[in-house]
Amino acid sequence: MTTQAKPEEVSAGSGGTPFLSVRDLSVRFSTEDGVVRAVDNLSFDVAPGSTLGIVGESGSGKSVTNLAVLGLHNPDRTEISGSIKLDGQELVGAPNRELEKLRGKKMSMIFQDPLTALSPFHTIGKQIGETFRKHTGASKKEARDRAIEMLTRVGIPQPTSRVDDYPHQFSGGMRQRAMIAMSLVCDPKLVIADEPTTALDVTVQAQILDLLKDLQQEMGTAIILITHDLGVVARTAQDIMVMYAGRAVERGTVREVLKAPQHPYTWGLLSSMPSLTGDVNIPLKPVRGTPPSLINLPSGCPFNPRCDFREKVIGGGCTSERPPLSPATGHAAACHLNQAQRQDIFIDQIKPRLG
Numbered sequence: 389m390t391t392q393a394k395p396e397e398v399s400a401g402s403g404g405t406p407f408l409s410v411r412d413l414s415v416r417f418s419t420e421d422g423v424v425r426a427v428d429n430l431s432f433d434v435a436p437g438s439t440l441g442i443v444g445e446s447g448s449g450k451s452v453t454n455l456a457v458l459g460l461h462n463p464d465r466t467e468i469s470g471s472i473k474l475d476g477q478e479l480v481g482a483p484n485r486e487l488e489k490l491r492g493k494k495m496s497m498i499f500q501d502p503l504t505a506l507s508p509f510h511t512i513g514k515q516i517g518e519t520f521r522k523h524t525g526a527s528k529k530e531a532r533d534r535a536i537e538m539l540t541r542v543g544i545p546q547p548t549s550r551v552d553d554y555p556h557q558f559s560g561g562m563r564q565r566a567m568i569a570m571s572l573v574c575d576p577k578l579v580i581a582d583e584p585t586t587a588l589d590v591t592v593q594a595q596i597l598d599l600l601k602d603l604q605q606e607m608g609t610a611i612i613l614i615t616h617d618l619g620v621v622a623r624t625a626q627d628i629m630v631m632y633a634g635r636a637v638e639r640g641t642v643r644e645v646l647k648a649p650q651h652p653y654t655w656g657l658l659s660s661m662p663s664l665t666g667d668v669n670i671p672l673k674p675v676r677g678t679p680p681s682l683i684n685l686p687s688g689c690p691f692n693p694r695c696d697f698r699e700k701v702i703g704g705g706c707t708s709e710r711p712p713l714s715p716a717t718g719h720a721a722a723c724h725l726n727q728a729q730r731q732d733i734f735i736d737q738i739k740p741r742l743g
Contacts (some may be wrong), residue, residue, distance in 0.1 A: 406433035412472035441621035444631035450676035502563035513551035538569035561592035633690035640719030650721035
């Protein structure tokens with residue numbers, strides 16, 4: 389018989405009192421083939437001025453989670469339960485008019501592909517100024533001046549002339565900077581960055597990440613960074629949550645999780661990446677298999693069909709019981725392997741790859 393884990397209590401992380409508090413969040417979509425459990429009983433916090441990195445393969449629930457925070461799911465096709473509190477205000481079940489007041493002003497999003505997120509029919513300045521006018525009632529001139537100010541802050545050269553350019557006249561890195569300017573134009577206290585550097589070359593990636601860190605320090609913004617790149621998380625975030633099949637499987641500070649990971653899925657993610665300090669004679673080892681269907685999840689631990697260590701769990705608990713994310717606070721992992729087993733496996737098999 390499959391046992392459901394108890395709701396997880398999560399500390400505020402390394403940044404103090406949370407600005408965003410998510411508890412027992414579940415997001416489900418009804419389809420012709422069945423119910424897609426895109427997010428299942430997820431809890432986490434983000435404190436002011438801190439960055440939470442959310443990592444995992446495509447389909448793990450990262451973007452679905454944060455679209456729920458922003459209230460961008462279609463309520464007629466989506467079932468959302470649990471609690472999402474932004475600065476103490478409950479967002480689950482809130483009227484759309486209330487969410488519209490918050491989006492852009494108190495919380496905003498940097499989308500993965502700015503070329504598709506930006507309208508090709510309007511200038512960069514008009515699109516940045518539109519958000520500012522909506523939330524402040526500013527005049528067109530004030531909005532244009534604010535757009536120029538924001539383009540200056542994100543490092544766009546000649547902002548007084550480039551403000552009248554269209555998106556196709558910007559390079560990829562400049563479009564991403566314009567998206568950041570748009571997301572920060574009203575000084576929101578929460579910014580969700582969805583794969584903000586995926587399509588950019590390494591040099592521009594570094595510039596964008598440094599820009600986000602600088603603006604965060606200047607404005608005290610809380611940031612959620614959605615990515616599949618653990619290197620980006622290591623460079624940018626203080627805390628990390630690893631997601632698999634709509635659930636959190638590991639959580640802790642970046643230093644804790646990347647230096648001494650506790651979950652086999654996290655081991656797999658790290659072992660599939662090249663390391664500058666690991667043993668170069670040990671080949672990279674990708675996570676075997678494919679992510680599960682979110683309509684027909686495996687019983688027990690959802691990672692068990694791909695796990696190389698499930699036979700070490702006596703009694704077959706991996707296939708019958710969902711492991712809780714424990715301990716309740718600090719560095720936690722949802723795994724049936726006991727602490728001693730995980731420590732031995734990490735030291736003997738994983739750490740030599742990581743250095």
